[in-house]
Amino acid sequence: MALIETSRTSAYSRDPRIVRSTAPSTLGSLQAVGFFPAGAEIYAQGERSDSHYKIEFGAVRVYRLLADGRRQISAFHFAGEVFGFEADAIHHFFAEAICATNIRVLRTSSRQNELSGELLSMALQSLVRAQEHLLVLGRQNAMERVAAFLTEMSERQDDLGNIELPMSRMDIADYLGLTIETVSRVFSRLRQQGVIRLTGLRTVEVMKWQALQHMID
Amino acid sequence: MALIETSRTSAYSRDPRIVRSTAPSTLGSLQAVGFFPAGAEIYAQGERSDSHYKIEFGAVRVYRLLADGRRQISAFHFAGEVFGFEADAIHHFFAEAICATNIRVLRTSSRQNELSGELLSMALQSLVRAQEHLLVLGRQNAMERVAAFLTEMSERQDDLGNIELPMSRMDIADYLGLTIETVSRVFSRLRQQGVIRLTGLRTVEVMKWQALQHMID
DNA sequence: CGAGACTTTGAACCCACTCAATGCCCGTGG
DNA sequence: CCACGGGCATTGAGTGGGTTCAAAGTCTCG
Known part of the structure; x- marks a missing residue:
């Protein structure tokens, strides 16, 4: 992907390497709580995706970049919401904490069917929001x-x-x-x-x- | 919903009341094949939604209207694709056939779990497309x-x-x-x-x- | 072949952008 | 405590890309 680090984000947000506060170790199907300070990257476009993310507190922006630095935030997410759905196990977007944020990682279980009802519902909510936002941006x-x-x-x-x-x-x-x-x-x-x-x-x-x-x- | 019939669509497309070519009668879980001529409405915003729609041939536009007639098409769909996902059993958009189109109606089964894996995948594809389109419209x-x-x-x-x-x-x-x-x-x-x-x-x-x-x- | 629908092209305007400067808030240190 | 500084946010002036308004061109289908 021809996506580059741009000067507009220079100052404070991206550089500090974040350490998740707990290890992603457990062998069950949902685990790993992480704290992200303001500006911390949660995932990047192009990374492999095998999880969803549930916000315990804080706020998240999900966005895309053009090569020249233009940015479009496709969604904000707040406490209680789930984000990070991808169609093909690759992240198509960046996600960052807006402020101090705690996130629970929901590993996509191989027995996906058990969760898919609930996940489907949340993904559909994201879909409707995105499509409604198209009207705002377009017209x-x-x-x-x-x-x-x-x-x-x-x-x-x-x-x-x-x-x-x-x-x-x-x-x-x-x-x-x-x-x-x-x-x-x-x-x-x-x-x-x-x-x-x-x-x-x-x-x-x-x-x-x-x-x-x-x-x- | 404060959505009105607008003058821009006056001429040819909306008025003729369309009759679906087959009855929506069968009692199984997926059925009802329908033919829609160009411009025919497939569903309208505000209608109850208990189905998805699979295109056998043809093309479909899904859109939203503002009260003054401004329109935003959120997606085009072509043969083989499924559309009409809604989060809460209400259609948030309009759908129309662009050209002569045949559609199979997939009634949302109460045993939703059986299909949800496949449906989830198709809904996620729509989600990624919509979010990528946000970048186009916004930037x-x-x-x-x-x-x-x-x-x-x-x-x-x-x-x-x-x-x-x-x-x-x-x-x-x-x-x-x-x-x-x-x-x-x-x-x-x-x-x-x-x-x-x-x-x-x-x-x-x-x-x-x-x-x-x-x-x- | 005629009529209506759709598309293309032109000219003037306008809303949001760009460039630039000033203001505000807050944390830091003298 | 106040002065300084840096990061945002606000405000102003001028520009420009896309819209609006208008007219001509083209395709299609009776």
Whole structure:
């Protein structure tokens, strides 16, 4: 794969080699708990894949890179969710911890049928989310994308009204197919319109749900 | 769902009520073969979903609509493929035949485990395709999108070099998140550069594979 | 051969990007 | 405690690729 390490990720995130906190030793079918600090790589495109990953706490970004460094985050995952499904035992994407994250590795059992009902269900949820995100990337403008993002993040958290965003503006931009400047400008515009309040850099309070919903349909 | 019939689809495709050629009667677990002429609806967003669909011949588009008529095709499917996976027994998308198409309906069996291994595999293939398409829609320009499209269509057909495109320019545009004018302009540019030849309106011959590949990475 | 549907081409516009500078937050050290 | 610094985030000005609007061309099927 002609995928290269790019300058944009230079600083803090990729270099430190991470040691998983527990050994992947047990001979049963699910095991191995690992802690990943912010920015740590969980797996890389091209690696062999024989596991799924369940998040115990924290958050994960799954993404792809072009040779010139353009990045598309295909999904965010949060506590309780499972990710890392692959069709052919090869990882087609990169996965990194967004913040301090603990992950349980679910080794794909040879007796796959036992789990496949549950796995199928979770994979299908990922499929529907990805296909719905195609509409956002293909057909919605910047304002609609951010509105859709805030709505999605809110729906995936228990606390309604106050949204915690563990990811940076660059992560949001790379998820929405925008630049950080555009994301920032849209946040500002929503703030000026009184639709949201930025209670912290990574916390958003939605003041006018109706206005937000009206933007995405 | 606030999805409305839009003016763009006015003319030929949606109105004629289609009658499936065979009754969905049998009491076993997989049955009901149906023929769909070009433009016929296979299922609609919001309908109950208790089946998958296997294409015997023909081609299908799966898409979503916004209230104002903007459309995003999330996937094309061809002979031999299975589509219509849903996470929660409700269709989240529309599916239509692109051309004359025959479809076998696979009723989701209550003993889902028997099929789930195979179904899981096909669903995962759809998932990987959708996630890879996110990169195209989020981060690639018009030329790169068309090059990726031609490459994908070629890889999914046996005949290399000559690509059959059953779908219209509008379908291609709505798959790539572009307008028909842009798609047409890019085709023209590729033709002028000698990269492709348009042997028919719906047939493309690739003259310079290397140039095409160079565009997408 | 005519009509409608689809495609191609042209010209002007606009939204998001690029480039650039400033601001903010927080951890670190004097 | 405050000054400094680095990493993000915000804001501004100008540019450009794709869209929009419009018209001409082409294919197909009665």
